[in-house]
Amino acid sequence: MEALEGAVLRWVHVLVGIMWIGLLYFFNFVNAEASKQANAAGEGAPIGKYIVPRALFFFRWAAVLTWVVGAGLLSTMTSASGLNGFLAAFGLQGEFAPIGLGAWMGTIMLFNVWALIWPNQQKILGMKPATDEEKAKARRIAFLASRANTMLSIPMLWFMVTGPHQNIYH
Amino acid sequence: MKNPLDSLWGTVISGVVLTVIFFYVAQWLVGRGAGA
Numbered sequence: 001m002e003a004l005e006g007a008v009l010r011w012v013h014v015l016v017g018i019m020w021i022g023l024l025y026f027f028n029f030v031n032a033e034a035s036k037q038a039n040a041a042g043e044g045a046p047i048g049k050y051i052v053p054r055a056l057f058f059f060r061w062a063a064v065l066t067w068v069v070g071a072g073l074l075s076t077m078t079s080a081s082g083l084n085g086f087l088a089a090f091g092l093q094g095e096f097a098p099i100g101l102g103a104w105m106g107t108i109m110l111f112n113v114w115a116l117i118w119p120n121q122q123k124i125l126g127m128k129p130a131t132d133e134e135k136a137k138a139r140r141i142a143f144l145a146s147r148a149n150t151m152l153s154i155p156m157l158w159f160m161v162t163g164p165h166q167n168i169y170h
Numbered sequence: 171m172k173n174p175l176d177s178l179w180g181t182v183i184s185g186v187v188l189t190v191i192f193f194y195v196a197q198w199l200v201g202r203g204a205g206a
Contacts, residue, residue, distance in 0.1 A: 029178065094203025098196040147175035154185025155192045169200040 009073040020062035028150045063113045102159025116145035
């Protein structure tokens, strides 16, 4: 039963993780440049009105679910020294250090989503009142936080897929 | 100096460089645990 519980948590973690990082890559590899071109052609409004708010909804809640289910999955494990897997990972202990590094990166990314990207996107999309100057600043902060997450996703995913394969770390 | 995050290639290359650095950090952390 414990093995099945772990498998289900891992499966859900990967499913919602794909939604989170997939949408992050959509924003960075597709939408940023497409919006720039559409705005230059005077056709950018529908993207901001219909696509981005919907994408941001699934993006930010998939981020939460990914973290929570990942934390739950770690908690079902026990390290060689008898420590709970969640504590061993975030404490970068022994064989849990690689997955712990990935977990820390995922945590920083979750913080970026909720503390930097989402509040600033609300200003950009007109969900919160903001002057043009505040919008320009919000655009820069949200852009850099999103790019930082794209950068961090690369080592984060490395540790997610290699964490259980300890032989490469010896 | 230009911010590497302003370009997609700069972002991807920075991510790969971070992966290499943290790979060695992870190796050190695992080795430290095994030696304890």
